[in-house]
Each structure stands twice: as structure tokens, then as C-alpha cells.
């Protein structure tokens with residue numbers, strides 16, 4: 261017997277991803293087709309990271325456009341490689357002229373190997389090993405000095421090697437960014453940056469040493485920022501200090517303002533009803549046909565809230581509508597845009613400075629999904645579980661920070677009648693992986709059409725801090741990564757193998773031979 265069915269999903273998520281009749285597309289390719297065809301002569305399996313090149317480029321463009329509008333200002337964009345260190349992604353950033361912000365010697369080796377000009381590299385880190393500082397100083401990389409001990413270490417290494425280090429001093433502005441404690445970095449008590457009371461001593465030491473050239477200041481108050489005012493506050497602290505210090509060190513020129521802008525992880529959530537209520541009250545005012553059409557599309561789930569806002573901006577009353585929504589919707593749904601970030605600091609930047617922005621997440625976060633297959637479904641007590649082949653080893657953010665990643669079926673469910681005992685078309689389930697940890701969940705209490713076993717599901721916004729934080733826990737291999745460009749897909753990272761995983765272990769087969 262055929263039961264009622266939900267209308268198919270047909271909407272644009274961003275430049276990279278859209279649903280057409282319940283099938284998820286990355287650019288011009290149906291993601292389910294990625295698994296059935298040969299890519300670069302190989303087949304790929306789930307779990308699998310799928311990246312959209314167009315979306316990465318759209319993210320870069322947003323920053324560039326925002327920077328270009330501020331013609332009076334010299335702003336440089338520096339990609340924080342820790343968000344995603346896939347060499348193809350780094351190369352793309354380099355091809356678009358971005359600097360690179362790094363946090364380790366191996367990231368530095370990779371950047372140099374990819375041909376990045378050392379003068380367009382910044383090495384950060386609250387603790388650096390001697391070889392990392394040595395490599396940076398030898399190659400003329402800009403070093404973010406994070407503490408008194410880091411400065412002493414840099415002086416020592418430069419004396420030994422005969423180098424002069426070009427440095428920024430990372431200060432702690434003591435500002436609460438209102439983010440998860442694990443990604444908050446600019447408050448008193450944080451391990452990052454030079455505390456206010458130590459700054460004078462560190463400065464004196466730096467000025468006295470002929471091995472150190474202080475060219476500016478740096479701060480970064482945290483990640484997943486949803487309030488651009490916090491960014492302005494930290495920049496103001498930095499600017500005040502800069503102007504004070506410049507009297508002592510007139511050649512100072514650089515203000516590195518950090519990164520940290522969040523992305524709208526919850527923009528695909530069903531906020532349509534709330535949005536409707538909010539806007540319906542006012543909508544009579546907005547008679548423009550294009551505005552009404554967009555609104556229609558939003559309500560019929562043909563586009564996401566993020567797409568709606570992006571498109572409406574340039575239409576009559578568009579800004580007004582955006583502002584209204586921003587006032588009322590939860591912060592994580594409507595995060596500021598790069599443009600807001602740039603605007604919020606530009607008027608306080610001193611003339612003739614070079615400002616650096618070093619975002620990671622907002623350049624790559626929304627450019628990828630983790631494509632995963634349903635291994636089965638089960639219930640325990642009152643909870644329903646959808647068990648995927650993807651897990652916390654590929655997307656650790658939900659377990660580590662309680663982070664939200666949107667999850668959808670990436671193809672139509674083959675379960676014919678979706679109606680459950682409560683006459684509902686959807687079921688509330690936890691989406692979990694196969695790892696032996698109760699912390700292994702990708703989403704909790706998600707309302708979804710029940711998927712069949714083998715159904716493909718997509719975990720969204722996995723371009724930042726997912727692959728780069730992945731692990732081999734439970735001896736799981738790290739997945740392959742694909743980059744889609746129009747109707748072409750390329751493998752940009754092969755799936756690890758058992759042999760790759762065992763490579764560094766001393767062979768135990770000999771021991772077992774001895775034992776026998």
C-alpha cells in the first residue's frame with residue numbers, strides 16, 4: 261500500500277551543493293554517481309569527503325570583494341591552513357594570491373614545497389620546536405611571537421644561525437568572544453598570546469636584540485565568532501597598543517587581526533516556519549516581485565535561508581529585511597559575512613598600516629560534505645539510531661564541541677511508506693557512527709525521512725576542521741577526498757590503506773615467530 265510522501269527536496273544550498281528531486285548534487289554531479297563511476301581510473305567508497313571548487317572560490321571572492329571596497333586600506337588575506345591542509349586546497353588559495361598562516365614546521369615544509377613565497381607566510385603557535393623556529397627564520401618567514409620564552413628561543417636560534425627574525429607580537433586582548441571554551445583564545449587565563457602585564461618586558465627584550473625586527477602586532481580571540489562587534493573590540497585593543505608602541509618602534513607596519521569568523525552551520529535547519537511568521541507580519545510592505553518570488557522559494561524550501569539572504573541583499577528593501585532577520589534569528593543561523601567583518605574594523609585601522617585577516621573556516625567550511633552510507637537503523641529505549649559508516653573519526657566536531665552539522669539523505673529513501681505509528685512522515689533519530697564510543701555521534705534528535713540500509717547521507721559543512729582533525733581511532737582508515745569542478749571530479753586524497761596505517765609500527769610478525 262502506498263503511503264503519503266513528502267514533496268521531493270528541490271533547493272539550492274550554496275554555490276556548490278543543491279538538491280534536485282531529492283538527489284544531492286555537488287556542482288553538476290549527482291553525489292551518488294561519484295561512487296558508481298571511475299574517477300582518475302579508480303573507484304571510491306564511503307565515507308568520502310566531497311569538495312566543491314566553486315564554493316571555495318566563492319568564499320575567497322567574498323573576502324576579496326569586501327577588501328576591494330575599502331580602497332583606502334591595505335588588507336591582506338591569509339588562509340589558516342590548519343582548517344584544511346589538503347595540498348590541492350592550499351594551492352587553490354595560493355593561486356588566488358592568498359598568504360598562508362601556519363601552526364607547525366610541517367605545515368611550513370608543505371607550504372614551501374608547494375612554492376609559496378616565504379615572505380607570504382606567517383608561522384604561529386603557542387609552543388614552537390627549535391627546528392620549526394629555525395626553518396622559519398632561515399627562510400625569512402614572518403613569525404608570530406607568542407610569549408617571552410618564544411622570544412628568547414627566537415633570539416637564541418637567530419644568534420646561532422646568524423639570522424634576523426621578522427616578528428609580530430601576539431597579544432592577549434582579554435576579550436570574551438562568546439564561543440565554546442575550547443575555541444576561545446583571547447581572554448585572560450588563555451594559553452595564547454603575551455599577557456598585557458608582560459608586554460612591556462617582551463617589547464624591551466625585542467627592541468634590544470639586533471636579531472629581532474618587530475614589524476607589528478597580532479591577536480586572535482577565538483573561532484566560530486558570530487558577533488562581529490567582538491572582532492571590532494579586539495581590533496580596537498590592538499590598534500591602541502599599536503599606536504602606543506609605534507612611538508618606540510616607528511617601522512612597525514602590520515596589524516594581524518586574526519581569523520575566527522563562523523559559518524551558518526544551521527542555515528539549512530527548518531527555520532522556514534519561524535522566518536515566515538516573522539516576515540509575514542511585514543511582508544505586505546515589500547511589494548517588489550523579485551523579493552516576493554525569493555520569499556516564495558524560501559517558504560517552499562527551494563532555497564535555504566543563506567541563499568535567500570545572499571540574493572535579497574541587492575533588491576529593494578533587501579538590506580532592511582536582512583537586518584530584521586538578523587535581529588531576530590539565532591546568531592548561529594545568521595553569522596556575519598566577510599563584508600561585515602571588514603567593515604566593522606576598517607574605520608579604526610590607522611593609516612599606512614597593512615592589516616592581515618587570517619580566516620580558515622569561512623574560506624573552506626561550507627565547501628564540503630562527508631558522504632556516508634547507512635549501515636542500518638535500530639532503536640533502544642525511546643531513541644532511534646541511524647548508524648552510518650562515517651563517524652567521529654571523520655567529523656569530530658559534534659563530539660568535541662557539541663557542534664551542529666546539518667545532515668540530510670543524499671538520495672531518495674527506498675522505504676515505500678514513510679508513515680510511522682504516530683502518522684508522521686519523519687522519524688526523530690540520532691545519527692551515529694560505528695566507533696566504540698557513546699561520544700561517536702554526528703547529530704542528535706534529527707527529524708528525517710527514514711533511510712533504507714545502504715542509503716547515502718550527507719554531513720554538511722565539513723570542509724574545515726574535519727579532514728584535518730580526522731584520526732585512525734579503531735584502526736579506521738582516513739577517507740578519500742574528491743574535488744568537484746563543474747562536471748569533473750578529481751581525487752585529491754587517496755583513501756588510506758591498512759598498510760599505510762601499519763607503516764610506522766615496528767613489525768611484530770618477527771616476535772610471533774620467535775614465540776612459536
Ligand code: LLP
Pocket residue numbers: 340343361384443480482483484518519520521522618619620621622657661724725
Ligand atoms: N588565526 C589563529 C591564530 C588561529 O588560532 C586560528 C584558529 C585561525 C586564525 C583560524 O580560525 P578560523 O577562521 O578557522 O575560525 N577545531 C576548531 C577550531 C579551532 C581553531 C583554532 N584556531 C573547530 O573545529 O571549530
